[in-house]
Amino acid sequence: xxxxxxxxxxxxxxxxxxxxxxxxxxxxxxxxxxxxxxxxxxxxxxxxxxxxxxxxxxxxxxxxxxxxxxxxxxxxxxxxxxxxxxxxxxxxxxxxxxxxxxxxxxxxxxxxxxxxxxxxxxxxxxxxxxxxxxxxxxxxxxxxxxxxxxxxxxxxxxxxxxxxxxxxxxxxxxxxxxxxxxxxxxxxxxxxxxxxxxxxxxxxxxx
Amino acid sequence: xxxxxxxxxxxxxxxxxxxxxxxxxxxxxxxxxxxxxxxxxxxxxxxxxxxxxxxxxxxxxxxxxxxxxxxxxxxxxxxxxxxxxxxxxxxxxxxxxxxxxxxxxxxxxxxxxxxxxxxxxxxxxxxxxxxxxxxxxxxxxxxxxxxxxxxxxxxxxxxxxxxxxxxxxxxxxxxxxxxxxxxxxxxxxxxxxxxxxxxxxxxxxxx
DNA sequence: GTCTATACTCTGATAGAC
DNA sequence: GTCTATCAGAGTATAGAC
Numbered sequence: 001x002x003x004x005x006x007x008x009x010x011x012x013x014x015x016x017x018x019x020x021x022x023x024x025x026x027x028x029x030x031x032x033x034x035x036x037x038x039x040x041x042x043x044x045x046x047x048x049x050x051x052x053x054x055x056x057x058x059x060x061x062x063x064x065x066x067x068x069x070x071x072x073x074x075x076x077x078x079x080x081x082x083x084x085x086x087x088x089x090x091x092x093x094x095x096x097x098x099x100x101x102x103x104x105x106x107x108x109x110x111x112x113x114x115x116x117x118x119x120x121x122x123x124x125x126x127x128x129x130x131x132x133x134x135x136x137x138x139x140x141x142x143x144x145x146x147x148x149x150x151x152x153x154x155x156x157x158x159x160x161x162x163x164x165x166x167x168x169x170x171x172x173x174x175x176x177x178x179x180x181x182x183x184x185x186x187x188x189x190x191x192x193x194x195x196x197x198x199x200x201x202x203x204x205x206x207x
Numbered sequence: 208x209x210x211x212x213x214x215x216x217x218x219x220x221x222x223x224x225x226x227x228x229x230x231x232x233x234x235x236x237x238x239x240x241x242x243x244x245x246x247x248x249x250x251x252x253x254x255x256x257x258x259x260x261x262x263x264x265x266x267x268x269x270x271x272x273x274x275x276x277x278x279x280x281x282x283x284x285x286x287x288x289x290x291x292x293x294x295x296x297x298x299x300x301x302x303x304x305x306x307x308x309x310x311x312x313x314x315x316x317x318x319x320x321x322x323x324x325x326x327x328x329x330x331x332x333x334x335x336x337x338x339x340x341x342x343x344x345x346x347x348x349x350x351x352x353x354x355x356x357x358x359x360x361x362x363x364x365x366x367x368x369x370x371x372x373x374x375x376x377x378x379x380x381x382x383x384x385x386x387x388x389x390x391x392x393x394x395x396x397x398x399x400x401x402x403x404x405x406x407x408x409x410x411x412x413x414x
Numbered sequence: 415g416t417c418t419a420t421a422c423t424c425t426g427a428t429a430g431a432c
Numbered sequence: 433g434t435c436t437a438t439c440a441g442a443g444t445a446t447a448g449a450c
Contacts, residue, residue, distance in 0.1 A: 014415085032327055036244030040444065053416055055445065112326055115381070119319055119326070120239055122384045129388035137389050154410070159390060160403040167378035168371055174322070175374075177329045181336035182344050183366060196367040203361070203411050221433085247426060260434055262427065 019057050021047045023071070026064045031112040034120055035065055069117065069125055072110050077133070079103065080162075083140055089147040090205055097165055097197050104173035105190040111173035137162055153205040168197055226264050228254045230278070233271045238319040241327055242272055276324065276332060279317050284340070286310065287369075290347055296354040297412055304372055304404050311380035312397040318380035344369055360412040375404055 011019070025046035029038040040061055044051045058064045079099035083092050104111050117125055141158035148155040172179060172193050179189050218226075232253035236245040247268055251258040265271045286306035290299050311318050324332055348365035355362040379386060379400050386396050 012415090018415095034241045034244045034323070034327075037241050037327070038243075039442080041442080050417065051444085052418080052446080056415070059445095061444070115322070115326055116241070118382050118385050119322055120241075120244070122388075126384070126388065129385055133385075134389050134391065156406065157399060157403055160399060163378060163382075163386060163389075164375055164403075164407065167374045167382075171370060171374035175325050175370075177333070178325050178336055178340075179370060181329075181333065182341050182370075184341065192364060192367060196364055196371075199363065200371065200411055203413075204407055206410075219433095225433095246424080248424080257435065258426085259428080259436085263433070266427095268426065 015057070018047075018049065018053075022049065022054055022057055022064065023068060026068055027109050027113060030065060030068065031109040031116065034116040035061075035124070036120075038065075066124065068113065072113070073128065073132075075107070076103070076110065076114065077136060080136060080140055083143065085143045085146075089152045090202070093144075093153070093165075093205060094198060094201055097169065097201055098194065100165060100169040101172065101190065101194055101197060104169050108173040108176060111170050115170065115174045151207060154207055156204070165201075168200070169193075222264070225254075225256065225260075229256065229261055229264055229271065230275060233275055234316045234320060237272060237275065238316040238323060241323040242268075242331070243327075245272075273331070275320065279320070280335065280339075282314070283310070283317065283321065284343060287343060287347055290350065292350045292353075296359045297409070300351075300360070300372075300412060301405060301408060304376065304408055305401065307372060307376040308379065308397065308401055308404060311376050315380040315383060318377050322377065322381045358414060361414055363411070372408075375407070376400075 022043065025043045026038070028046055029043050032038075038061070040051055040054060043064070044054045047054065058067070079096055082099070083096050122129060137159065141162065144153075144158035144161060147153050148158070172189055176189070180187070183189060229250065232250045233245070235253055236250050239245075245268070247258050247261060250271070251261045254261065265274070286303055289306070290303050329336060344366065348369065351360075351365035351368060354360050355365070379396055383396070387394070390396060
């Protein structure tokens with residue numbers, strides 16, 4: 001019998017399950033307390049493992065954190081990558097806003113993990129920011145620039161336009177507690193935000 | 208001789224200076240690492256005091272943190288409080304955006320302290336959010352509502368309009384590292400943001 | 415592969431000399 | 433008021449039994 005169909009990944013089902021449980025628990029804890037505020041005790045408890053057992057799967061606290069960040073980066077940048085230079089400008093931007101808000105709604109822990117990381121100086125992802133992220137943003141900013149020059153959307157500084165999309169969508173994940181405390185009960189923040197942001201960017205970009 | 212002119216504040220000059228140095232150092236550390244990630248060792252080092260000496264001025268880590276938060280709340284809410292129901296709607300809102308962005312530029316550590324606190328569940332300020340902040344926002348939302356009903360600015364959900372101002376202005380303090388990494392050198396993020404946000408809210412609120 | 419036991423460091427806080 | 437010394441507990445990580 002061959003219990004390991006993938007030859008280059010010598011992991012049993014249990015190993016895969018445990019690694020996943022650890023990463024999930026670590027996402028909980030890191031996103032709430034930041035790297036230094038998180039403890040292996042807490043991660044192990046949430047994951048339902050003993051601390052030494054946790055350290056059998058990952059060599060260190062750093063390693064778990066790094067695995068989380070790199071594993072999530074692609075999901076995080078995907079919506080911007082999907083912005084299609086050949087599509088209809090307004091439709092493309094609104095679709096980007098919508099997808100980004102969906103990420104905030106469906107992956108709030110991931111949003112907070114990145115927020116914590118940036119807030120704390122981003123020392124562990126600084127290089128990625130200045131290379132991968134910057135290149136991607138520059139590329140898409142040129143697309144926006146072209147659309148503006150062609151008169152298809154209003155002229156605005158493209159980088160700051162992108163920042164505004166990040167700020168407005170991520171706010172609903174990162175400041176969720178505050179949003180709900182201010183709105184009070186009986187509200188659906190994300191549904192309201194979806195309508196509000198559509199209006200906002202339609203008005204902002206209209207010629 | 209009377210070295211203490213204020214009878215109800217039995218503090219010498221040195222005590223005041225040290226307390227201030229501690230709070231300033233604590234703002235550095237708490238705003239960068241969050242409550243749990245901050246250590247008294249680090250705060251004491253930044254403040255230039257020994258750890259026991261620091262604990263002579265404040266009874267505990269919690270006490271320093273609480274003092275910081277309550278001391279800063281007034282500064283933080285001041286711009287919104289200044290929004291004048293009798294003023295010109297567009298001018299008042301733009302002035303609010305401007306003042307809020309100035310706070311981000313001049314008090315980025317304070318912005319990050321609050322961001323960390325919300326991000327980490329806001330357990331230490333939850334009550335304030337649901338009472339003081341909510342009341343203030345509700346009151347100002349009613350002012351915005353009236354302006355909209357009078358047809359003086361565009362109709363939008365007022366709470367989310369306020370959220371958008373918070374998100375857009377605080378982003379430049381909280382995500383400063385990312386903003387600078389993406390823009391690259393040779394930029395003045397706050398100057399650019401000031402112009403961009405003025406354009407954004409003018410377009411958004413125009414009738 | 416998983417557990418118990420434990421080494422060793424860091425952290426918040428206190429005691430007591432000066 | 434400030435320092436040295438120190439404590440108890442929590443923190444990361446390792447050794448070794450099973």
